[in-house]
Amino acid sequence: MSKSVMNVKSNVKTVLDQLMGRKINNIYLVACGGSSAIMYSAKYILDRESQNITSDLYSSNEFIHRNPQQLGKESLVILCSMSGTTPETAEAAKFAKSKGAFTVALTNEPASPLAQNADLYIKYEWGNGVNAFDTNLSVLYQLVFGVLHMAENNEKFGKLVSSLENLQPVYEKALEQEASNARVFAQSHAKEPVIYTMASGSNYGTAYSFSICILMEMQWIHSHAIHAGEYFHGPFEIIDENVPFIILLGLDETRPLEERALSFSQRFGKKLTVLDAKQYDLDGIDEEVKGYIAPLILNRILRQYAEELAEARNHPLSKRRYMWKVEY
Amino acid sequence: MSKSVMNVKSNVKTVLDQLMGRKINNIYLVACGGSSAIMYSAKYILDRESQNITSDLYSSNEFIHRNPQQLGKESLVILCSMSGTTPETAEAAKFAKSKGAFTVALTNEPASPLAQNADLYIKYEWGNGVNAFDTNLSVLYQLVFGVLHMAENNEKFGKLVSSLENLQPVYEKALEQEASNARVFAQSHAKEPVIYTMASGSNYGTAYSFSICILMEMQWIHSHAIHAGEYFHGPFEIIDENVPFIILLGLDETRPLEERALSFSQRFGKKLTVLDAKQYDLDGIDEEVKGYIAPLILNRILRQYAEELAEARNHPLSKRRYMWKVEY
Numbered sequence: 001m002s003k004s005v006m007n008v009k010s011n012v013k014t015v016l017d018q019l020m021g022r023k024i025n026n027i028y029l030v031a032c033g034g035s036s037a038i039m040y041s042a043k044y045i046l047d048r049e050s051q052n053i054t055s056d057l058y059s060s061n062e063f064i065h066r067n068p069q070q071l072g073k074e075s076l077v078i079l080c081s082m083s084g085t086t087p088e089t090a091e092a093a094k095f096a097k098s099k100g101a102f103t104v105a106l107t108n109e110p111a112s113p114l115a116q117n118a119d120l121y122i123k124y125e126w127g128n129g130v131n132a133f134d135t136n137l138s139v140l141y142q143l144v145f146g147v148l149h150m151a152e153n154n155e156k157f158g159k160l161v162s163s164l165e166n167l168q169p170v171y172e173k174a175l176e177q178e179a180s181n182a183r184v185f186a187q188s189h190a191k192e193p194v195i196y197t198m199a200s201g202s203n204y205g206t207a208y209s210f211s212i213c214i215l216m217e218m219q220w221i222h223s224h225a226i227h228a229g230e231y232f233h234g235p236f237e238i239i240d241e242n243v244p245f246i247i248l249l250g251l252d253e254t255r256p257l258e259e260r261a262l263s264f265s266q267r268f269g270k271k272l273t274v275l276d277a278k279q280y281d282l283d284g285i286d287e288e289v290k291g292y293i294a295p296l297i298l299n300r301i302l303r304q305y306a307e308e309l310a311e312a313r314n315h316p317l318s319k320r321r322y323m324w325k326v327e328y
Numbered sequence: 329m330s331k332s333v334m335n336v337k338s339n340v341k342t343v344l345d346q347l348m349g350r351k352i353n354n355i356y357l358v359a360c361g362g363s364s365a366i367m368y369s370a371k372y373i374l375d376r377e378s379q380n381i382t383s384d385l386y387s388s389n390e391f392i393h394r395n396p397q398q399l400g401k402e403s404l405v406i407l408c409s410m411s412g413t414t415p416e417t418a419e420a421a422k423f424a425k426s427k428g429a430f431t432v433a434l435t436n437e438p439a440s441p442l443a444q445n446a447d448l449y450i451k452y453e454w455g456n457g458v459n460a461f462d463t464n465l466s467v468l469y470q471l472v473f474g475v476l477h478m479a480e481n482n483e484k485f486g487k488l489v490s491s492l493e494n495l496q497p498v499y500e501k502a503l504e505q506e507a508s509n510a511r512v513f514a515q516s517h518a519k520e521p522v523i524y525t526m527a528s529g530s531n532y533g534t535a536y537s538f539s540i541c542i543l544m545e546m547q548w549i550h551s552h553a554i555h556a557g558e559y560f561h562g563p564f565e566i567i568d569e570n571v572p573f574i575i576l577l578g579l580d581e582t583r584p585l586e587e588r589a590l591s592f593s594q595r596f597g598k599k600l601t602v603l604d605a606k607q608y609d610l611d612g613i614d615e616e617v618k619g620y621i622a623p624l625i626l627n628r629i630l631r632q633y634a635e636e637l638a639e640a641r642n643h644p645l646s647k648r649r650y651m652w653k654v655e656y
Contacts, residue, residue: 026382033561047384047396054354054382054398056375059557062528065582068375070382088557194522194550200390211552212562220565222522224539224552229387229416232656233361234540237548237648254393264656320565328560328592 009134009142015104015120016146022102024151025074027144029057030092034213035080035106036060038137040205041295042078042144044252049145051152060088064095075101078143080136082126084112093117106139128303132167137296159286163293166284171300174280178301185273186308189244192271195221196238197246198261199298200228201254206295206302210246214306218317228254228261236264244271246305248298251277252291275301337462337470343432343448344474350430352479353402355472357385358420362541363408363434364388366465368533369623370406370472372580377473379480388416392423401428406471408433408464410454412440421445434467456631460495465624487614491621494612499628502608506629513601514636517572520599523549524566525574526589527626528556529582534623534630538574542634546645556582556589564592572599574633576626579605580619603629 027046029039039057046055058066060079071077077096081089084107093103094117105118108126115121122143125134132138141160149157189195195215199207207225215223226235228247239245245265249258265272277294285293310317322328355374357367367385374383386394388407399405405424409417412435421431422445433446436454443449450471453462460466469488477485517523523543527535535553543551554563556575567573573593577586593600605622613621638645650656 033558036558036561044394047394047398050397052398059555059561061557061585062555062582065585066372066375066529067581069378070375070380086561201394212558217562217565222550222552222566224550227387227390229389230361230364230540233364233387233414234545236650236656237545238550240649253395254390257389257393260656264650267654268650321568322564322592322596326595328564328588 009122009139011122012139012142012146015122015143016150018120019076019102019147019150023074024053024076024147026070027053027055027147028063028068028071028075028077028096028101029055030060030063030077030096031080031089032060032086034209035082035086035089035136037205037209037213038080038140040208041137041202041292042140044202045141045144045292048253049148049154049156053147053151060086060092063092064088071096071099071101073100075099076147077101077103078106078140079103079114079118080106080140081112081114082108082136084109084114086114090114090117104143106136132171132296132300133164137299138164138167141292156288160289160292163285163289167293167296170280170282170285170297174297174301175304177280178304182305182308185305186312189309190312192244193222195223195244195246196226197223197248198226198228198231198258199248199250200257201250201252202292203248203250203252203258203295203298206299207246207248209299210302210306214302214317217323218306218319219309219313219315228257231261232264239265239269241270243269244273245269246273246275249274249276249278250291250294250298252294337450337467339450340467340470340474343450343471344478346448347404347430347475347478351402352381352404352475354398355381355383355475356391356396356399356403356405356424356429357383358388358391358405358424359408359417360388360414362537363410363414363417363464365533365537365541366408366468368536369465369530369620370468372530373469373472373620376581377476377482377484381475381479388414388420391420392416399424399427399429403427403429404475405429405431406434406468407431407442407446408435408468409440409442410436410464412437412442414442418442418445432471434464460499460624460628461492465627466492466495469620484616488617488620491613491617495621495624498608498610498613498625502625502629503632505608506632510633510636513633514640517637518640520572521550523551523572523574524554525551525576526554526556526559526586527576527578528585529578529580530620531576531578531580531586531623531626534627535576537627538630538634542630542645545651546634546647547637547641547643556585559589560592567593567597569598571597572601573597574601574603577602577604577606578619578622578626580622
């Protein structure tokens, strides 16, 4: 890789500078749960944008045990864990290094095992109060597009970074716009035993995250993130007027899949919640990258839905019965 | 690719002969629903075995709209649809050819749109009466390992083929061994509104297929195939003594993930159904490929479980409310 990049978060730039001159054949996106969910959007970007670098996405322990044959000296392994203490992900960094790969950890905790095990780390911020530019998906995008810019002169890089810089006010307007919808959703879904989510393309990870982290983990509600294209080949037989679905409509090339799934669901379902990225004011988001940015916006809004749901059910998002409480 | 191969199903050999001399950089595994589920095991094989050929797996319509940048003249696209009429998959073959890729369709119907759209097709058999060697996963394995043998001189190829030739009696013994368990499962789960499945590695597709095709599509039971490694990062909070899980234990390198998930589930769940490939007589299955063969066996046994469940619920596996009945 030969081109230096500007404007990214300063610690992303440090990592990109270190990657200068290094040959990268493949990228492995490795994490668990909610941190793995953000990788789906990065995989979508790499599939669409990269001319030569291949990519794969694995849950951390699957990555170690699967032990992909092509993992080696020309691999970049990107790992993520907010606390940096996820044992499988910290171990995956060590494993990847033992194979000669270059490892970059995204984490909120520079002193964590993950940050310490990786060649380099990038600190990101989290929580409702921080700027969108500094959060996990934004930092991941800066890194991935930075690599594509350095290795292949990808021209969308600058547009991506400036769009991320303009994202915070987009969030704020969208959150305000959705505030009452979120409360209505929470009230009407407070007693539902099952809630499905559905999306495709760069948005699938956002649906996956809401299903496994918010509904299953934090609310103990049955769920499954259905791929909008797979829906018609099995899962759609489950819908009827009693089964709630959250359907995401993003702005990427797979939107027709999400629209088709919504259209079918509207004929046979009644409990539908639709988040459509087209409904939001995307001022400052470049047309060429808005498909990639949509999952961040949908994700932020879904957090608001989650908070309202937790409130309506009197079941705090922090409540657990096993996680951090028993050994596993 | 330069090495000719023997012993595979004769129409697989025809395809492999046609691939002689062709350069293959990447393989795309493209199908929908149950036909996509079989691709997960092939992806596992490619990840573990291939030195140079990369691979990706997509639902057919996602593949078309995602439009991977690296799809081109050095791509092999393997598609599958039993009837060959799945519109998205037939279209995906056309799309891949338009990009210069070489397309091979697996189907039961030589006259179907999919078979006609692809460069070549391989006919496979289906149904309880046919020999395991001639069914979809077996044919897919013969093709994938045949390519790895031709392109990279993969030495497990012969062991794989002879193991598949010996598979039918393994099925028969395992089915007999599981017959009463399947009936007990069916009786005890007949009224369950939700049944989860769980697996990892080469077995994940088998769990996925049972969740989306058998439970959701054919029985209208809520479900989700949980990855055994992801389980501990969200989904496990859903389990308690009232929530049923089917947990698969295969024989591949990720078995420790499945064992850990089972062990946790046994502490906090009560409605557990465990299918462990170690319990079956694998006479004739080569030690070096048994991890790849396990999902076929688990899949065949789960079909028996499905048939018993349908009987116990008086809900035939052929019953649909939308599929083939309404437009979508």
